[in-house]
Amino acid sequence: MSRLTLAVLIVLACLLLIVWRYFSLQVIEHNRYTTESERNRVHVQAMAPKRGLIKDRHGILLAENRPSRTLGLVKERIRDLEGVLAALVELIEIEDTDLQRFRDQLRFARPFEAVPLKFNLSEEEIAILAVNQHTLVGVEITAELARYYPEGELYAHVVGYTGRINEREQAQIDKERYDGTHHIGKVGLEKQYEDLLLGEVGYRNVEVNAFGRIIREIESSDPQPGTDLELYLDSRVHKVAHDALGVNRGAIVAIEVETGGIVAMVSTPSFDANQFVTGVSTKQYSEWRDSPDLPLYNRAIQGQYPPGSTLKPVFALAGLHYGVVDENFVVRDRGWYRLPNDSRQYRDWKRQGHGTWVGLHQAIVESCDIYFYELAFNLGIDRLHDFSAQFGLGKRTGLDIPSERRGILPSTTWKRNVRGQAWFPGETLSAGIGQGYMLVTPLQLAVATANLARRGQSITPRLVKGPVSDTSARSVPNRLENTEHEWQMVIDAMVDVVHGERGTARSISRNLSYKIAGKTGTAQVVGIAQGEEYDAEALAERNRDHKLFVAFAPVDKPLIAVAAVIENGGKTGKVVGAPLVREVLDAYLLPLLTPESDGKTANTQQAADLKSEPIGAGNGEVG
Amino acid sequence: MSSGDFVRSMQGTATSFQPAASHLQRMHIDPILLLSLAGVCGFGLMVLWSASGQHQPTMLRQCSFILAGFIAMLVIAQIDMRLIRRWSVLLYLVAIGLLVAVIFYGSGAKGATRWIDLPGLPRFQPSEIMKIALPLTVAAYLSGRSMPPRFFQVMVSVVLIIIPTLLIGAQPDLGTSLLVAVSGVFVLYFAGLSWYYVSAVVVAAGVSSPLIWNYVLHDYQKQRILTLLDPEADKLGAGWNIIQSKTAIGSGGWQGKGWLNGTQSQLDFLPESHTDFIIAVLAEELGLFGVLVLIGLYLLVIGRGVIIGLRAQDAFSRLVVGSITLTFFVYAFVNMGMVSGLLPVVGVPLPFVSQGGTSIVTLLAGFGLLMAVSTEAKRITR
Structure with a gap:
């Protein structure tokens, strides 16, 4: 057998091996890899439901949901991060704990995602930021719904309040239902009727690229808002x-x-029940807890x-x-x-x-x-x-x-x-x-x-x-x-x-x-x-x-x-x-x-x- | 070579194309090889259009390199093989000189120094020149002597092979250095290297592999081999590429997801999708059918190379054609094997499909040598 014939045979054998390899990947294991590729491509995003309202017998709102504005920074849009941070600290009051948490989160955040710097901005702060918008590229204000008690003190004991889900609650709740929801009823009616008030979570299937950026929405199911409670309370x-x-x-x-x-x-x-929603400060909490009047x-x-x-x-x-x-x-x-x-x-x-x-x-x-x-x-x-x-x-x-x-x-x-x-x-x-x-x-x-x-x-x-x-x-x-x-x-x-x-x-x-x-x-x-x-x-x-x-x-x-x-x-x-x-x-x-x-x-x-x-x-x- | 009958029957086939062929023959063009190469390049451009994300500058660059390659091919086709044989040693020496220069003056990327900037020339990799210079030199050396080569000639050839291999390996560019070495070894093989040497080399490789593992390979090279064996071990690190390319290939199925519709490739899950891993784009978007079309086109090129080799009139031409054709196959095989997880990941582009500058020119220049041989053969048989 000549050297050339042998070479041709080896070439054909190798090509057969390649064809077999691609056949096994593309035909035999096709389903497995299709699943893998879909899992790559499609991300499921939870959409938190709107929490049910609580009204008195005449329909007056005792607990409602209000947009709470959050100040966030988008890494990829900011060239001089320290400069922007310094400018923000000049403009509005930002606590050191907020800055620390921001820096911690920034390290793991995706470049196009807003990293929250300050929650629950006041109207005044929003106005200040709006005026200085042109100098603050990459600074974003986003709104999400947060519980609000119009008469914070009046119904605090009856209606209770919601607060961030803590570790103990995390272990007990149905994770799927709370996907995208960060608050849970802690005391009062908010706790007792948690199941009704919560509502049903919605989902959005989105196509993402390898960096997690959303390319388009594939399909979605809207969240079902929680049940509104009507009280006997006048x-x-x-x-x-x-x-x-x-x-x-x-x-x-x-x-x-x-x-x-x-x-x-x-x-x-x-x-004031509202303080618990956004996270009551340690000082305020110990003041309430230690007061002889037991508020x-x-x-x-x-x-x-x-x-x-x-x-x-x-x-x-x-x-x-x-x-x-x-x-x-x-x-x-x-x-x-x-x-x-x-x-x-x-x-x-x-x-x-x-x-x-x-x-x-x-x-x-x-x-x-x-x-x-x-x-x-x-x-x-x-x-x-x-x-x-x-x-x-x-x-x-x-x-x-x-x-x-x-x-x-x-x-x-x-x-x-x-x-x-x-x-x-x-x-x-x-x-x-x-x-x-x-x-x-x-x-x-x-x-x-x-x-x-x-x-x-x-x-x-x-x-x-x-x-x-x-x-x-x-x-x-x-x-x-x-x-x-x-x-x-x-x-x-x-x-x-x-x-x-x-x-x-x-x-x-x-x-x-x-x-x-x-x-x-x-x-x-x-x-x-x-x-x-x-x-x-x-x-x-x-x-x-x-x-x-x-x-x-x-x-x-x-x-x-x-x-x-x-x-x-x-x-x-x-x-x-x-x-x-x-x-x-x-x-x-x-x-x-x-x-x-x-x-x-x-x-x-x-x-x-x-x-x-x-x-x-x-x-x-x-x- | 005892295939006279085969050659004659093929001649019969060639005569049926006589009117068109005669015109092309005068231009020293082998029409079948030209068409097969054009087919591969065209198909490759189609895949690259998708893989590059419809990036026009990339396409323009690729087209101009292909054009430059075809011109180089046609120019080389005009050169007499005897002339080429005479100048091959000089080319080899120039290439060695450039490889040495890269070590001192080269520029690079990702921890490897591979490029050189010469005034008046585009930035290129000297190792590309060696891909052609080495087989030419070894073939020129061996064809002038008795065949099969004796011990001394084998040793000289081995030295000729080892010098550039080490220089390229030091850049470090393991893939290219191995491919360059292989192109020289193929010359030895076709020259009738005794099986005794072949088996000796195999045994030596087996014995030395632990030494190579411990003392020669860089950590990242070892990592690539380990990754091949178990890509799941480091899903987000070294294993990421191979997992994503297998996912892209596997999810393509028979027919693929459609041109420009591959999710793995278009959404950036597939790394290096327009360079080394481009076959995964092809497999994902055009399916197994697309892969078979490409393999078919490659077979056409390789087959034509084999026939040209059979018809070659002298030992030098035969050795050169055999080595270049087989090396071309090795490129394709290694790339398709590594992307599909059969072979470790070495930086080998998919010939004519991967985005690449000088490598396309080098490849086509090599096929220019085949055309030169083909022209010569026809002229003499006439």
Whole structure:
């Protein structure tokens, strides 16, 4: 075989090898490489959905989305980076931490992508940058939607806030749904209804080149915006309640009797929820966290206070139910009470007593402690517990925001389990006037008052009205019933608390165009949990009694039940609950009851209903 | 060579083209070779148009080099082979001189010094001249002596081969130095180098390869070989090129994604897409069919080279034609092999398709030698 023939054969063999190689790549493994090439070419970009809005019952926005402007620098368009940075620092305030983060990000950024330098620019800063635009080539201002609370402080505790997703949340969330979303509901409604508010992420398939630059869009699916929440909250009433509390620490909860809808829920002092959205500064956060006034804490559902006399109507109903007291039962009031075989005197709040013989009506109207010592002693703590439990005390009410506290409704079982001790008879007396171990949240007080207004039907409170269809039975009749006559006795007494000549809240009856049933309360503070190392004056202030008031109105056809707690009687020590509650009742009821209201709103419809059909016992559920 | 019958039958074929051929013969042009080369160049330009991203300056440059190459080819075709044989040694010495000059005065890119700037001449790589000078010189040396070559002649040839190989290797340009060496070795092969030497070289290569690995190869060269074996090991680094080129080729399928529509090539995933890796563009856009067309065109060129070699009238011409044709094949094979992941990545362009200046001129100049041989053969057979 000649050298040439051999060479030709080798050439042909090599070419066959090449052909085989290309055949195997292009035909046999074609699918695999097609996938590879598509993966190279097509990038999927997530488009964050617009978060659902939160509105009050009249459609007023409590939480919305606003474009937040971010200042960014595009590397490939800037020749002198340091010069531009220096110019920017001259023009607007840029913190060192922002600069540091910018430099860190810049190293890994693609040349054509804007690297953020400062978030949440103010209008003024945008204007300054716009004026100097010509000198700032490669400096870009981009907008993305960020949560905004128009009344930052007013609804902070109810609506809550969103914030950057942290590491712990990152581990829990469905990564796909949060693709492109950087914020998540942290507290309040924002947290509770996160799933609805979030919406569904959209996608954009784009063709990119090897450097990641987008060449064109191939296809896209639009994001689905989150569900808008409509609340029972009436921003007008809520604001009245907020202003009524003013500078004082306290909480007011107003609840719609028919639906259980929360009309107002205020906790003061408050904080600006907007700060959490953009990232609250460490200084501001520690200021809030360390403040003795605890602004971050939602007193309406987390504050636990002794109910004081506000629960006396409930205890009266308990006494009537078990037959411990009746219409004619009277107690001899000498200003003190003494247990059999015990020399200790349990005093009335009124040193000289309320007159010799005190009956149920007077005991409620004048808030006579001696009567309720006797009632409680005869009832026993466990029956007091069982009956009161129906009013939602000692357990979470089931309101649709997280972090609600249980309060304490003591019983022998409770004390054995929690304290590991036996119950003492003297403790029953304290419980009988809402002191001792007993603790309630303002929300629980409002819910219990709504139960009174409904004459024995508990109702689960709700913040969100729609579009969530809540089909669960939210109204349950009390198991331990009272007769219509018994209800009338107790409610009549509550009416006289306000309208009676000797009523403890008679001061608010002036110029009332409707009838209020109410009950005052004073809760002794014994080394309250939140009072720590303060100077003597402050300590004294924080040891003053809490002032409470519960009420519902109008009495014939109750529409609203309100509970108010003023910690330590306010800054002056003289602030009481009743006038504040009157303001809230006026704000809610007067537009409903005055004939000249324009007749368009749903509230007017309710006012028309007022004349007919009272909410009767056994009237089942309320939609 | 005992293929007289084959030669005669081919002559018969040639006579059927007589009227047209005679005119071209007077211009010393081999029509089949010319058409095959024109076909490869045309096809190559089409692929380059896409690979360069429809970049007109690139195309103009490429066209002018091709034109220059064809002119060089036609000029060389006119030269008498005896003259060429006489001057080959001088060309070799000039090339060696330039290679030495590159080491001291050369300019370069990417850590290698390959170019030289001479006043009045465009910037070029002296190694390109050596691609032609070496086979010519070795062929001139061996053809004057007894064939097959004796030990002494083999040794002289080896020295002739090793000097430029080392000089080019030092630039460093491993691909070109190996290809230059190969072109000289092919001359030895066609001269009838004893199989004893061939097997000795193979054994020596086998034994010395660990030494070469440890002492001769640069790190980046070793890396290329390692990358060939396992491109996935360094996906974004050394393996990137080969992964992307295999992806481009594989995703082309039978018919390809369409001319100018290759995503790998047009979106810059494919590196070096208009130079060494251009076959991946072809394979992606025109599919396996396109690859087969190119291989077919290459086969036409190689086949014509073989026939010219068969008809060559003297040993020198035969050796030169054999070496140039086979070296051309090696170019194509090594490039197609490396881009598809069969061979390590060495900087070898795809002949007539990759963007490249002097290499196109050199290649066509080499085919000018084939035409000179062809003309001579025809003149004598007439």
